[in-house]
Amino acid sequence: MSAQPIFKKIALIGAGLIGSSIAHAARRRQLAGHIAAYIPRPETRARAESAGFADSLHGELKPALEGADLVVLATPIGAYASLAAQIAPHLASGAILSDVGSVKTVVIRDVGPHVPEGVHFVPAHPVAGTEQSGPEAGFAELFDGRWCILTPPPGTEAAAVDRLVAFWRGCGSEVEIMDPRHHDRVLAITSHVPHLIAYNIVGTAADLETVTQSEVIKYSASGFRDFTRIAASDPTMWRDIFLNNREAVLEMLGRFNEDLAALQRAVRWGDGDALFNLFTRTRAIRRSIIEAGQDTAAPNFGRSAKPGKKD
Amino acid sequence: MSAQPIFKKIALIGAGLIGSSIAHAARRRQLAGHIAAYIPRPETRARAESAGFADSLHGELKPALEGADLVVLATPIGAYASLAAQIAPHLASGAILSDVGSVKTVVIRDVGPHVPEGVHFVPAHPVAGTEQSGPEAGFAELFDGRWCILTPPPGTEAAAVDRLVAFWRGCGSEVEIMDPRHHDRVLAITSHVPHLIAYNIVGTAADLETVTQSEVIKYSASGFRDFTRIAASDPTMWRDIFLNNREAVLEMLGRFNEDLAALQRAVRWGDGDALFNLFTRTRAIRRSIIEAGQDTAAPNFGRSAKPGKKD
Numbered sequence: 173m174s175a176q177p178i179f180k181k182i183a184l185i186g187a188g189l190i191g192s193s194i195a196h197a198a199r200r201r202q203l204a205g206h207i208a209a210y211i212p213r214p215e216t217r218a219r220a221e222s223a224g225f226a227d228s229l230h231g232e233l234k235p236a237l238e239g240a241d242l243v244v245l246a247t248p249i250g251a252y253a254s255l256a257a258q259i260a261p262h263l264a265s266g267a268i269l270s271d272v273g274s275v276k277t278v279v280i281r282d283v284g285p286h287v288p289e290g291v292h293f294v295p296a297h298p299v300a301g302t303e304q305s306g307p308e309a310g311f312a313e314l315f316d317g318r319w320c321i322l323t324p325p326p327g328t329e330a331a332a333v334d335r336l337v338a339f340w341r342g343c344g345s346e347v348e349i350m351d352p353r354h355h356d357r358v359l360a361i362t363s364h365v366p367h368l369i370a371y372n373i374v375g376t377a378a379d380l381e382t383v384t385q386s387e388v389i390k391y392s393a394s395g396f397r398d399f400t401r402i403a404a405s406d407p408t409m410w411r412d413i414f415l416n417n418r419e420a421v422l423e424m425l426g427r428f429n430e431d432l433a434a435l436q437r438a439v440r441w442g443d444g445d446a447l448f449n450l451f452t453r454t455r456a457i458r459r460s461i462i463e464a465g466q467d468t469a470a471p472n473f474g475r476s477a478k479p480g481k482k483d
Numbered sequence: 484m485s486a487q488p489i490f491k492k493i494a495l496i497g498a499g500l501i502g503s504s505i506a507h508a509a510r511r512r513q514l515a516g517h518i519a520a521y522i523p524r525p526e527t528r529a530r531a532e533s534a535g536f537a538d539s540l541h542g543e544l545k546p547a548l549e550g551a552d553l554v555v556l557a558t559p560i561g562a563y564a565s566l567a568a569q570i571a572p573h574l575a576s577g578a579i580l581s582d583v584g585s586v587k588t589v590v591i592r593d594v595g596p597h598v599p600e601g602v603h604f605v606p607a608h609p610v611a612g613t614e615q616s617g618p619e620a621g622f623a624e625l626f627d628g629r630w631c632i633l634t635p636p637p638g639t640e641a642a643a644v645d646r647l648v649a650f651w652r653g654c655g656s657e658v659e660i661m662d663p664r665h666h667d668r669v670l671a672i673t674s675h676v677p678h679l680i681a682y683n684i685v686g687t688a689a690d691l692e693t694v695t696q697s698e699v700i701k702y703s704a705s706g707f708r709d710f711t712r713i714a715a716s717d718p719t720m721w722r723d724i725f726l727n728n729r730e731a732v733l734e735m736l737g738r739f740n741e742d743l744a745a746l747q748r749a750v751r752w753g754d755g756d757a758l759f760n761l762f763t764r765t766r767a768i769r770r771s772i773i774e775a776g777q778d779t780a781a782p783n784f785g786r787s788a789k790p791g792k793k794d
Binding site for chain 1: 585610611612613614615620629630632659665668669670672673674675676677678679680681682683684685686687688689690691693694696698699700701702703704705706707708709710711712713714715716718719721722725726729732733735736738739740742743746747749750751753755758759761762763764765766768769770771772775777778779782783784785786
């Protein structure tokens with residue numbers, strides 16, 4: 173790519189799975205002249221050094237932010253408010269301040285008030301990830317074909333939004349602009365409640381007296397193992413998501429519980445037709461997801477059926 | 484393999500994902516002299532013909548069963564009782580009658596009374612599968628490294644059990660002998676309740692008024708899509724499982740609901756420590772499953788991050 177990079181300097185505030193993947197993806201298409209990462213903990217900084225995705229690594233905010241025309245908050249959401257206050261004095265006029273958080277109304281509430289005049293605040297959420305975390309978990313292809321949702325507050329300069337859209341497209345994403353409250357509802361049902369019930373069933377299985385943990389592990393290929401992947405996601409990140417999207421999560425969880433009560437009743441009373449009708453309806457959604465390129469059509473996600481070790 | 488095949492003739496009663504996989508796996512190691520499949524519907528029989536896993540295909544039971552020393556029920560469980568009654572007169576003395584159903588107490592109740600003197604009834608459950616179904620969905624490696632649970636009734640001849648154990652080991656499985664009631668509890672938590680809640684959340688998401696189906700599909704990579712794989716499993720098979728393992732499913736679902744209520748309360752009251760503790764605990768189980776060879780360690784199940792089509 174011989175064109176000018178979209179940003180002269182990107183400052184990543186935190187660089188776990190998502191931050192490091194942004195760096196890898198930006199390098200792949202030369203979207204930035206320089207990639208700096210602020211990582212306060214020395215041992216995490218050393219791991220980022222080995223992973224080798226940044227041009228400079230910093231234990232202090234000021235040098236990381238110096239001259240940056242894109243600053244991306246990429247820590248768990250709970251740290252945003254305090255970070256925004258520390259970052260604000262170092263932001264250059266004309267710079268874009270963005271983030272990657274999975275909740276957006278709270279981010280606008282916590283970060284918005286700190287944004288100086290002349291700085292463009294464009295919150296973002298790349299809807300992509302794996303169950304792994306940390307600076308060595310990132311890879312350039314993470315965002316390919318996935319959606320990135322931007323939630324610019326009303327009145328945000330269009331040119332700044334366009335520039336961030338171009339950046340995310342350069343990272344391989346499709347981009348959508350959305351109202352932050354609507355974003356939080358959509359993600360509550362597509363991501364937050366699914367994670368909550370995955371965490372929950374894994375906890376339930378671990379606590380049973382009548383079935384041993386060894387049995388749960390041995391026979392997990394019958395469905396359970398899929399939930400354990402999601403339930404292996406980063407605990408701090410997910411704690412912060414639930415603490416910060418309470419209203420939408422409780423709303424969607426209420427719907428889930430209502431439907432589950434009806435399903436439980438169908439099981440209790442042997443209502444085979446109700447079960448069959450639901451189980452048929454849900455198949456169509458799987459097909460649509462595959463057609464939309466959001467999952468593989470290969471059986472079992474294409475997992476290799478390699479022989480297992482004995483436990 | 485130059486040794487004698489374990490069975491002279493296997494008769495598969497039904498041949499969808501599991502039945503056809505048994506045929507493929509038996510052929511791979513020459514575990515049977517002849518593989519017959521009884522498939523009453525002409526169009527399904529034609530599909531099995533194309534898939535080419537059987538030595539003979541039959542629309543009638545009698546010729547399929549003739550001379551069989553292993554007969555395997557491989558239809559949805561709801562059909563077992565009527566099939567067992569039809570099969571009984573054609574079973575040769577010394578033959579083994581088995582099955583592949585995901586519930587075992589009900590199978591013993593429904594099939595047991597029909598088993599003639601001299602026939603060995605050894606129920607089995609290979610704990611393996613994919614979300615696909617039908618005679619073309621099978622493959623020889625499906626059982627490799629997975630567990631097959633046998634639940635022989637008290638007094639079953641040891642030599643018959645040993646022979647079926649050898650067969651399943653030849654198919655690539657690890658084998659466990661278990662009490663049928665315990666089996667039904669173990670599978671309720673590792674398989675049946677996970678499927679029920681996967682079906683449920685996919686249904687909930689489809690029925691929302693505030694979030695469109697198109698949005699659910701676009702942003703499914705954030706967690707939801709994993710549930711849709713499980714919720715794409717065969718509707719008839721799963722209806723029959725829930726109708727026939729009611730007691731254990733309701734027991735485990737009760738525990739799930741109790742735990743979910745506590746988790747919902749933690750979200751409502753912002754109890755970050757409770758959330759963090761659960762989310763940390765569940766990570767360990769994922770690691771154990773990977774160590775036991777029951778899932779891949781690759782992020783996102785090793786799914787390719789191929790670019791998606793636009794919807």
